[in-house]
Amino acid sequence: MSDPDVLSLFCRCLHHAADRLQPGDPAEPPIVASSVYFLPGEPTAVHQYGRWTNPTWSALEEALSVLEDAETIVFPSGMAAITAIFYTQLKTGDRVLLPSDGYYTTRALAEKHLAPFGVSVVTRVTTDYDATDFSDLRLVWVESPSNPGLDLCDIRNVAMKAKQAGALVVADNTTLTPLGQRPLDLGADVVVCSDTKVLNGHSDVLSAHVASRNVGVIARIRDWRTHTGAIPGPFEAWLVHRGLESLEVRFDRMCRNAETIARRLMEHPKVQDVRFPGLASGAAQAIAAKQMLRFGTMIGVMFASKEQAERFIDECKFIRPTTSFGGVHSSAERRARWGDNVPDGYVRLSVGCEPAEVLWSDMKRVLDSL
Numbered sequence: 001m002s003d004p005d006v007l008s009l010f011c012r013c014l015h016h017a018a019d020r021l022q023p024g025d026p027a028e029p030p031i032v033a034s035s036v037y038f039l040p041g042e043p044t045a046v047h048q049y050g051r052w053t054n055p056t057w058s059a060l061e062e063a064l065s066v067l068e069d070a071e072t073i074v075f076p077s078g079m080a081a082i083t084a085i086f087y088t089q090l091k092t093g094d095r096v097l098l099p100s101d102g103y104y105t106t107r108a109l110a111e112k113h114l115a116p117f118g119v120s121v122v123t124r125v126t127t128d129y130d131a132t133d134f135s136d137l138r139l140v141w142v143e144s145p146s147n148p149g150l151d152l153c154d155i156r157n158v159a160m161k162a163k164q165a166g167a168l169v170v171a172d173n174t175t176l177t178p179l180g181q182r183p184l185d186l187g188a189d190v191v192v193c194s195d196t197k198v199l200n201g202h203s204d205v206l207s208a209h210v211a212s213r214n215v216g217v218i219a220r221i222r223d224w225r226t227h228t229g230a231i232p233g234p235f236e237a238w239l240v241h242r243g244l245e246s247l248e249v250r251f252d253r254m255c256r257n258a259e260t261i262a263r264r265l266m267e268h269p270k271v272q273d274v275r276f277p278g279l280a281s282g283a284a285q286a287i288a289a290k291q292m293l294r295f296g297t298m299i300g301v302m303f304a305s306k307e308q309a310e311r312f313i314d315e316c317k318f319i320r321p322t323t324s325f326g327g328v329h330s331s332a333e334r335r336a337r338w339g340d341n342v343p344d345g346y347v348r349l350s351v352g353c354e355p356a357e358v359l360w361s362d363m364k365r366v367l368d369s370l
């Protein structure tokens with residue numbers, strides 16, 4: 001799918017409610033805070049009980065379904081969504097492949113909570129995925145770019161080979177959102193996105209969605225949510241719907257900012273190395289050009305030492321020292337502080353919506369002083 005097609009999907013997503021609004025209806029979705037619905041006699045109403053459905057989630061799901069071009073289910077966090085996928089698609093004796101350099105908690109969930117049920121967890125670094133033999137795997141988990149290292153694999157190639165081998169292919173698309181990369185169009189069966197990050201973008205709610213064009217898979221995931229009660233609150237769903245409406249303008253600004261800042265960081269003598277898909281070389285450059293509509297909002301910055309990295313984070317006035325990423329405020333952290341397999345001086349920088357030149361002069365002032 002080309003960039004203009006995705007932008008027209010986004011416009012349809014923005015205006016998705018127009019088809020069903022009646023004169024006098026609220027134009028934006030109301031926050032419906034009711035656990036029960038008026039339900040006399042035979043239970044035939046659309047909404048019956050608050051764990052099953054809620055009109056505020058439905059509004060968000062409708063909008064996201066337009067943007068994903070696939071049926072979508074919302075969850076109260078990325079990990080709740082990932083849990084739903086694991087537990088509905090895997091059973092005793094199955095093997096699952098996870099990226100060893102991907103989001104840590106996905107691996108921790110599998111290793112601590114699935115392995116005791118007899119699911120084997122196999123790991124590979126993202127850059128080895130293209131050359132992996134996928135036979136005997138039930139589920140192949142793809143995270144490209146990987147978080148925090150920002151390495152890539154060829155999603156179309158991996159999805160084709162893994163599906164030929166009989167596996168279900170799931171892509172975690174958190175870092176890029178459906179505006180930056182479209183795993184379902186590249187052949188993945190399921191896409192999951194932690195909307196806590198860029199999609200909501202205001203660092204004020206945890207949320208996530210799962211989308212798939214496979215009706216069987218999506219029905220089981222919906223069932224899981226109903227039965228486990230891992231449901232979003234109506235206020236949280238409303239916040240994400242509100243965040244989604246400005247996603248395109250925020251993401252565009254943040255990706256442009258990241259491109260400008262990545263290039264300048266690379267030229268600065270105090271920076272040893274920069275990892276950014278838009279500045280990749282060799283095989284990664286070809287993969288990025290083929291499958292990414294945007295290069296994203298995150299930059300890996302390598303400093304000579306832990307001390308220099310910490311000074312950069314602390315002394316930049318327009319960088320918030322927080323974990324997570326994708327908010328309108330630029331933020332950064334040293335990932336080694338969590339035990340990620342990256343050098344001590346590696347900073348994951350999440351570029352926000354600040355005016356680029358102001359942001360850069362703040363960073364340059366600190367870099368020059370290191």
Ligand SMILES: *Cc1c(COP(=O)(O)O)cnc(C)c1O
Pocket residue numbers: 077078079080103143147172174175194195196197206207208
């Ligand atoms: C943050 C994140 C998650 C988990 O999302 P939560 O909303 O924090 O539960 C999963 N995958 C990736 C790539 C993430 O960055």
